[in-house]
Amino acid sequence: MTHASTVLAPPAVPPQPAPGKVAGPRPGGAGALAVGLFLGVRLAGAAVLALVGHAAGKDPLMLLGRSWDSVWYLGIAAHGYGHSLHLRSTIVSDLAFFPLYPALVRAVVAxxxxxxxxxxxxxxxxxxxxxAAGIHAVGSRLYGRSVGVTLVLLWALLPHSVVLSMAYTEPVLTALAAWSLYAVLAGNWLWAGALAALAGLARPNGFAVAAAVMAAAGCAAWRRRGRVSHRLWTGAALAPLGWTAYVLWVGRRTGRPLDGYFQVQRRWGSRFDLGRGALDLLHRSLLHGSRFALPMALVIVAVGVLLYALLLVERAPLPLLVYSGVLLLVVLGGSGFFESKPRFLLPAFPLLLPLARALVRTARARPWHATVVVAALAGLGYGYGAYLVVFGSAPL
Structure with missing residues (x-):
């Protein structure tokens, strides 16, 4: 186990252990503590949401289970693909939503x-x-158990962490991403590739996991001049299969093999245009008055950019940099509802590593200061999350 006090700059790609062995700390007591802490934090958040929803005359269960995109996902789980809707003078299709979460829901119902x-x-x-267990495992492997637990706590208290309590896909993607990245750091390439393939079936930005696995594999192969296990090549080959398979399936179903999925996304107003559409929407919204959620989203995205810069300065491992960088690039370069961009950054938990390390240092030197910071984050996360779900007028 490597502690922050002994290593400040972990290597870009850790050495590959012997086949069949996984290096580093295994989930144990500290992992259970991190998961229990996470569940406690989110239960408290759900309780706040329930109280605010009840006061507003809304059913908390419906707020958590049938808000915005969750309606589409549950519809796919119940009836399969094929539903469309007129939205802003265009027809949008449920083919924009990836299949893993609906499949899991359908299995649970069965x-x-x-x-x-x-x-x-x-x-x-x-x-x-x-x-949460995977995030703790990654943080603990790199900087020690205290950072691992703190990383989970910060993730649970993010302003948009209310989404983690809703019928949304971000928890599924983050679970697969965290354990795939942990497998890469441990040199278990088959698990890394298989989990990355599943992540590609969870969300459109799930290809960030595959990019991280392939980049780490390529770097490892280059450093060893190609003298690597076949498991590395197999894992790298598996990684993009899930995302690619669904995109090709949508293309075949729409009769546009190469760009069918992207055409579906464009009808939703979502496309990668280097941020031009998002900047135009942001300009018009700020010019003509804005809801509270839009400026808040702008601040969160700006903080995400700053945290990525800190991650680069701290020389985080290559797979974490690639994974977070791709997620951040999608947020900055994609069009669509600007208010949804902070939600797209929820899976980018490595961005919180610099904050987690700083908070651990603060807790050791000035415990009261760290307590105030955590309490302030909890107040912001609970209050803002309840506002978004109960009173927000834009899609989460």
Missing amino acids: LTPLGWIGAGLLVSWTSAAVA
Whole structure:
């Protein structure tokens, strides 16, 4: 186990262990503590949301289970693909939504007495707990258990962390990404590639996991001049298969093999245009008055850019840099609802590593200061999350 006090700049790609062995700390007592802390934080957030929703005359269960995109995902789980809707003078299709989460929900409904909403929330909450364990494993492997636990705490208290309690796909993607990245750091390339392939079936930006695995594999092969295990090449080959398979399937279904999926996304107003559409929307929104969520989203994205710069300065491992960088690039260069961009950064947990390390140092030197910081983050996360779900007028 490597502690922050002994290593300040981990190598870009850690040495590959002997085949069949996984180096580094294994999930144990500290991992259970991190998961328990995460669940406690999110249960408290759900309680705040329930109180605010009840005061506003809204059903908390419906707010968590049938808000915005969750309606589409549960519809796919119940009826399969093929639904479309007129939206802003164009026809949008459910083919824009990736299949892994609906498939998991459908499996839970088939195996348990739960209904669609209950199954959707069970999948999300379980995935979020698995993600918390994976985030802790990554943080602990690099900088020690204290940083691992703190990293999970910060992730649970993000302003948009309310999404982790809803029937959304971010928990599923983050769980697969965290454990795939951990497998890369441990040199377990087959697991890394398989989990990356599943991540590619979870969300459109799931290809960031595949990019991280392939970049790390390529770097390892170059440093060893190609003298690497076949497991590395197999893992790298597996990594992009999930995302590629779904995009090609949509292309075949729409009759446009190469760009069918991207055409579907463009009808939703989502495309990669180097940020021109997002800047235009932001300019018009700020010029004509703005909801509270838009300036807040702008601040969160700006903080994300700053944290990525700190991650570069601290020379974080290559797969974490690639993964976070791709997610951040999608946010900065993509068009669509600007208010949704902070949600797209939820899976980018490595961005929180500089903050986690700083908070651990602060807690050791000035415990009271660290307590105030955590309390302030909790107040912001709980209050803003309840506002977004109960009173927000733009899609999360």
